[in-house]
Amino acid sequence: MRYKNLFFDLDDTLWAFSDNARDTFEEMYHKYGYDRYFRSFQHFYELYERRNTELWKEYADGKVTKDELNRQRFLYPLEAVGEGNAALAKDFSVSFFAVIPTKSKLMPHAREVLEYLAPKYNLYILSNGFQELQCRKMRSAGIDGYFKKVVLSDDIGVLKPWPEIFHFAMSATGSELRESLMIGDSWDNDIAGAEGVGMHQVYYNVAGRTSFPFTPTFHITDLRELMQIL
Structure with missing residues (x-):
């Protein structure tokens, strides 16, 4: 794996x-x-x-x-x-x-995909959202139980795409970049940020973007594609 x-x-x-x-x-x-x-x-x-x-x-x-x-x-x-x-x-x-x-709306097929991935991988959240909101949002949507840790920009005062937040996430979770994958919908924050520290990425292209400064490791338009990749 x-x-x-x-x-x-x-x-x-x-x-x-x-x-x-x-x-x-x-x-x-x-x-x-x-x-x-x-x-x-x-x-x-x-x-x-x-x-x-x-x-x-x-x-x-x-x-x-x-x-x-x-x-x-x-x-x-x-x-x-x-x-x-x-x-x-x-x-x-x-x-x-x-x-x-x-509010509890999830992206299409999010729960199905998390059910599939959770037994096979260590799942973490890496978000620029505010500490007082993100965990409550996850609980409302019933997805908090899938994740081993929630790492937020609020924790260190640095946002994605800055390298410090990715290195902090590795340290906070005991992970290594070469064994880790960033999955996100923001090209600048998630994909370019991960690329900048040598971390592989999955670009979830919900915006229909057609031009890219570099080729992401993986490119999906439906979360279910993660079950074919992983």
């Missing part, structure tokens, strides 16, 4: 972050009467997503703190329509973070 240790990204690799987040945002949008400020939920969500993407990049580069990331991404949509109500944005965010980890 070539690999002993499988490191999974969590959001949009196993736990359906995009669907669960959108569902939660729509609940909060109606709970807080945001239709007073926005043409539609879609209008609000597009504003949020645009700034959120920018802020996560700034957070990865160390330009903003975790608290500032969360403050700005919830306030920005209101500011964009001339309603910069910081207290409202804060209430919205508190409710959002209370509800989202209770």
Whole structure:
């Protein structure tokens, strides 16, 4: 057996972050009467997503703190329509973070694949997500029992794709790079990050990406393909 240790990204690799987040945002949008400020939920969500993407990049580069990331991404949509109500944005965010980890949608076939892999490999999570959310999300979806350890960027204050988080994951789990495989949906964070430290990778291409700076070790579009590879 070539690999002993499988490191999974969590959001949009196993736990359906995009669907669960959108569902939660729509609940909060109606709970807080945001239709007073926005043409539609879609209008609000597009504003949020645009700034959120920018802020996560700034957070990865160390330009903003975790608290500032969360403050700005919830306030920005209101500011964009001339309603910069910081207290409202804060209430919205508190409710959002209370509800989202209770969501349980998984990516297609995630549970089936974990059932197959768990008896054969050491399974770990390697995620950029926040400590206070990731384990709760896994419990809500009923997948926490498959994993021997959850390694988060919060643990050391360094995000994928930086080499330090991958080396930390090896140390924290007693793993070696040559016996380990990174599985994730983010080209930059998961695949390029793993490649940068000499770790093999499985690119779960849910976005339909067609151009690649290098060839990943494995390339899949369906999680069930892992059962053929491994």
